Amino acid sequence: MTTRKTPNMTKIRQATLDVITVAGHPLSANEVLARILLPCNPATIYRSLHYLEGKGYAHSFVLHCAEHGTERYYMATTPENHHHHWFHCEQCHRFIDLGDCSLAPLIQEYQEKLGIQVTRDTLYLTGICATCQN
Amino acid sequence: MTTRKTPNMTKIRQATLDVITVAGHPLSANEVLARILLPCNPATIYRSLHYLEGKGYAHSFVLHCAEHGTERYYMATTPENHHHHWFHCEQCHRFIDLGDCSLAPLIQEYQEKLGIQVTRDTLYLTGICATCQN
DNA sequence: CCGAATTTGCAAATGACTTGCATTTAACAA
DNA sequence: TTGTTAAATGCAAGTCATTTGCAAATTCGG
Numbered sequence: 001m002t003t004r005k006t007p008n009m010t011k012i013r014q015a016t017l018d019v020i021t022v023a024g025h026p027l028s029a030n031e032v033l034a035r036i037l038l039p040c041n042p043a044t045i046y047r048s049l050h051y052l053e054g055k056g057y058a059h060s061f062v063l064h065c066a067e068h069g070t071e072r073y074y075m076a077t078t079p080e081n082h083h084h085h086w087f088h089c090e091q092c093h094r095f096i097d098l099g100d101c102s103l104a105p106l107i108q109e110y111q112e113k114l115g116i117q118v119t120r121d122t123l124y125l126t127g128i129c130a131t132c133q134n
Numbered sequence: 135m136t137t138r139k140t141p142n143m144t145k146i147r148q149a150t151l152d153v154i155t156v157a158g159h160p161l162s163a164n165e166v167l168a169r170i171l172l173p174c175n176p177a178t179i180y181r182s183l184h185y186l187e188g189k190g191y192a193h194s195f196v197l198h199c200a201e202h203g204t205e206r207y208y209m210a211t212t213p214e215n216h217h218h219h220w221f222h223c224e225q226c227h228r229f230i231d232l233g234d235c236s237l238a239p240l241i242q243e244y245q246e247k248l249g250i251q252v253t254r255d256t257l258y259l260t261g262i263c264a265t266c267q268n
Numbered sequence: 269c270c271g272a273a274t275t276t277g278c279a280a281a282t283g284a285c286t287t288g289c290a291t292t293t294a295a296c297a298a
Numbered sequence: 299t300t301g302t303t304a305a306a307t308g309c310a311a312g313t314c315a316t317t318t319g320c321a322a323a324t325t326c327g328g
Contacts, residue, residue: 142306
């Protein structure tokens with residue numbers, strides 16, 4: 001009995017990664033499903049996104065917006081493995097990149113002060129974007 | 135026909151507020167339900183928490199933890215209406231207070247730079263607390 | 269090409285949360 | 299106090315994102 005060494009980057013997984021990479025901003029599973037070109041079952045998209053996150057190809061966070069409810073949003077990991085934070089417009093449902101995470105010093109401080117081990121930070125802002133204010 | 139001026143702070147709503155106030159840390163609807171002394175329907179807890187948040191008596195955020203899934207957590211608003219941020223231990227499911235939100239300057243900067251109107255910020259850290267590391 | 273292990277599709281299940289509706293509660297005027 | 303009426307609650311069913319069990323399809327390694 002041979003154990004397969006590395007699970008496969010299948011067509012669907014690659015296509016899923018392509019979709020979130022091209023998008024350039026966080027996408028929900030439903031949005032991925034709507035954009036993927038391959039015929040694909042919703043459950044497979046969920047599994048595919050799990051896979052990508054597990055392998056470090058994607059990051060995700062759970063965001064709630066009044067109009068779309070609570071969903072998990074995925075974005076492709078950058079080459080440097082930095083993660084960004086985002087502003088979400090509740091009106092047009094668009095994301096604005098707030099740039100690289102700048103929480104490292106703050107997190108370091110908390111870790112030292114409280115003896116905690118931080119494995120993940122979630123930060124996002126919501127409100128109305130410049131365009132929707134007019 | 136007279137329109138009633140102010141909806142009521144009913145017994146259940148008051149008891150709900152009491153529960154999250156006494157807890158001192160974020161509580162999910164289920165946790166409130168488990169702690170409230172009055173006989174009360176789950177749906178009413180949800181409605182009650184909505185009410186409290188709408189009136190400014192409570193704040194909430196959605197957090198995902200591997201063991202408990204995705205849930206909204208509520209905490210009582212402080213007298214100064216400051217909101218805190220929290221660390222959540224994925225092992226013992228306890229919250230540690232990270233203190234007052236220190237994002238104001240950062241948010242102000244984003245608002246000016248991007249012309250956005252930020253109505254809400256969500257920040258929390260997850261990981262393993264000091265106790266659970268041993 | 270064969271056999272084992274992984275992946276996918278499909279359908280049902282889960283779980284948080286919401287909603288419609290009938291009933292109960294409570295505010296307000298008389 | 300009592301009747302009227304809006305608001306609050308209980309109950310049950312519905313919604314929606316996500317997960318899971320299982321059978322069928324795919325694919326890797328030999």
